[in-house]
Amino acid sequence: MTDTLRAEVRPPARPPAASAGPPPDVDTRRIGHDAAALERFYRAHYDEIVRYFSRRLTDPHDVADLVADTFLAAVESASTFDPRRGRPLPWLIGIAHNRLRRFHRDRTSDHRTMGRIIGRRLLEPDDVADLEARIDAERRGAGAVGLLAALPESQRQVVELVDVHGLTPAEAARVTGVGAGLVYVRLHRGRTALRAALTNSEEHQ
Structure with missing residues (x-):
């Protein structure tokens, strides 16, 4: 079969x-x-x-x-x-x-x-x-x-898994093979960097 x-x-x-x-x-x-x-x-x-x-x-x-x-x-x-x-x-x-x-x-x-x-x-x-x-x-x-490509690879990967593909941080941790705590840290830093980049982009438009 x-x-x-x-x-x-x-x-x-x-x-x-x-x-x-x-x-x-x-x-x-x-x-x-x-x-x-x-x-x-x-x-x-x-x-x-x-x-x-x-x-x-x-x-x-x-x-x-x-x-x-x-x-x-x-x-x-x-x-x-x-x-x-x-x-x-x-x-x-x-x-x-x-x-x-x-x-x-x-x-x-x-x-x-x-x-x-x-x-x-x-x-x-x-x-x-x-x-x-x-x-x-x-x-x-x-x-x-928000210029995902500009993020460090570790942050970009987690942001994409959670915010683009809809995984939970715990699920993203299993996919990437790192601890859930580290995923939360990377997710927070990635989102913070994206918000800053987006704000900067809007201010210069």
């Missing part, structure tokens, strides 16, 4: 119709062997995962590859999901976070980069255009929110 689900986790660049969140009757632990559960899970979270990668990458092919890899990894590790520890979205963003870190690490190897290019999923022209538009929109939005 898992092999069948592997074939299904090859998402198109254009998103399917998505709901605001996973239906209450979807057990995330079932997505590894239940195609209907996987489809509902995928539709519920596709936009947020595309958004996560679109804010951090510039190549639509890379975004499509990492979205697919993230959902495939979720399928393969579904049995490890513990609903008592929190919602599915932070767990899925944690997977996306790890995939992105590996992606950047692997880019330092020419051999691995060539293998990634050869093995990447083929996208239709409309799919490429859709993802390029999403990437552009996310980057314009990031600037409008």
Whole structure:
């Protein structure tokens, strides 16, 4: 059954119709062997995962590859999901976070980069255009929110997880692998810096 689900986790660049969140009757632990559960899970979270990668990458092919890899990894590790520890979205963003870190690490190897290019999923022209538009929109939005890119990486990451993706500070701590107290400190400092930058920008308009 898992092999069948592997074939299904090859998402198109254009998103399917998505709901605001996973239906209450979807057990995330079932997505590894239940195609209907996987489809509902995928539709519920596709936009947020595309958004996560679109804010951090510039190549639509890379975004499509990492979205697919993230959902495939979720399928393969579904049995490890513990609903008592929190919602599915932070767990899925944690997977996306790890995939992105590996992606950047692997880019330092020419051999691995060539293998990634050869093995990447083929996208239709409309799919490429859709993802390029999403990437552009996310980057314009990031600037409008208050120059997120100017923040130190540790602060920017926490502000994005909490204020953009809607995670709680505790969930952001699990994604980033740091203590909740440190997340609160970084979040406070990041928000303070953003408010100051926004105020300064408005005063000079």
